[in-house]
Amino acid sequence: MKSLSTYNTDDRRWNAVVGREQSADECFYYAVMTTGIFCRPSCSSKLPNRENVEYFISSQDAQASGYQPCKKCKPTGTTVNEEVEQKIIKACRIIENSNTVPKLVDLAKELGLSPYYFHRLFKKVVGITPKQFASGHRSRRLSNSLKSRESITEAFYDAGFSSSSGVYNKNQDQLSMKPKEYRAGGVGFTIHYGVAECILGWIIIAATDRGICAIEFGDDPAMLPRQLQDRFPKATVTKAGSGFTSLIEEVVKFIKAPQDNFNLPLDIQGTAFQQQVWNILRQIEPGQTMSYTEVAEKIGNPNAVRAVATACASNKLAVVIPCHRVISKDGKLSGYRWGVERKKLLLDNEKIER
Numbered sequence: 001m002k003s004l005s006t007y008n009t010d011d012r013r014w015n016a017v018v019g020r021e022q023s024a025d026e027c028f029y030y031a032v033m034t035t036g037i038f039c040r041p042s043c044s045s046k047l048p049n050r051e052n053v054e055y056f057i058s059s060q061d062a063q064a065s066g067y068q069p070c071k072k073c074k075p076t077g078t079t080v081n082e083e084v085e086q087k088i089i090k091a092c093r094i095i096e097n098s099n100t101v102p103k104l105v106d107l108a109k110e111l112g113l114s115p116y117y118f119h120r121l122f123k124k125v126v127g128i129t130p131k132q133f134a135s136g137h138r139s140r141r142l143s144n145s146l147k148s149r150e151s152i153t154e155a156f157y158d159a160g161f162s163s164s165s166g167v168y169n170k171n172q173d174q175l176s177m178k179p180k181e182y183r184a185g186g187v188g189f190t191i192h193y194g195v196a197e198c199i200l201g202w203i204i205i206a207a208t209d210r211g212i213c214a215i216e217f218g219d220d221p222a223m224l225p226r227q228l229q230d231r232f233p234k235a236t237v238t239k240a241g242s243g244f245t246s247l248i249e250e251v252v253k254f255i256k257a258p259q260d261n262f263n264l265p266l267d268i269q270g271t272a273f274q275q276q277v278w279n280i281l282r283q284i285e286p287g288q289t290m291s292y293t294e295v296a297e298k299i300g301n302p303n304a305v306r307a308v309a310t311a312c313a314s315n316k317l318a319v320v321i322p323c324h325r326v327i328s329k330d331g332k333l334s335g336y337r338w339g340v341e342r343k344k345l346l347l348d349n350e351k352i353e354r
Helices: 010-018 059-064 080-097 104-111 115-126 130-148 152-158 179-183 224-231 242-256 272-281 292-298 305-313 340-353
Strands: 029-032 037-039 053-056 190-198 201-208 211-218 236-239
Touching: 010 053, 010 305, 029 059, 037 059, 053 059, 080 104, 080 115, 080 130, 104 115, 104 130, 115 130, 115 272, 190 211, 190 224, 190 242, 201 224, 201 242, 211 224, 211 242, 224 236, 272 292, 272 305, 292 305
Parallel strands: 190 236
Antiparallel strands: 029 037, 029 053, 190 201, 201 211
């Protein structure tokens, strides 16, 4: 659950309302002046005009100001959403306490849900699938086991891998840096980087010991390491050795001729909502595009168009998480973190390669 400090400005609260963030429930409530009703941030009611909204820390404060509780989200009592969240938390604990990765069917049965419904709820609440959550947890267990076990093989099995080949599966994204650690500036993390040229100018690729954490473009190669350090001010940022060359070559090659899948591990940092958006982006094939509205509909929040745009702008893994493939509803190219001209070049190149 997120804390009150996460939503300490009206902009953050409004973004949570637009994104219908369940994690914001119980952190604050919003009231609509024109209707006299107050709701939870995750309420599915029609999105009000921002100028008609005010916020309260508690439901009691909202009621004291004359607002009535919404009949949909029931902000004064326990909701179905909260019950669902408790079930998903229980599933997370089961995964964390299991020596092997539990089967989806078994997890769903434990919670009294159908496998399909459980999978959909888990992804909605956590932002990633049960399999991705288990993968990230096993990676963290492996890291701890490698520090305490003399035998590498024993560490593999302690972490829940059935064989050493599973450890080196490059198709599994790693989620090692938690959002709070990322917001803390990467304290305690070591990040290696390399700078190279590509079809879009200069590029910096950075990675933790779990995977690539940043791919960014720039015009001045000398400025890119400084920007990386600014992003992770408390991390140890150091230039990588020759062993990093093959990773750089893979990324540059992918940018020039993107495939449907990027087969190197990623260290993704982001909120549950951002990860929902980024997962949709990675399903867009090279040479294809999708509007911000379509992405919002894909994640089940059709009114979260602005929040989707914000998630795209927050992406730090250029091309690998292809936010450049998201355009305006009218077909025009909109803003891009690394410049609209680069966005156009990427899309034009992908059409040619396709």
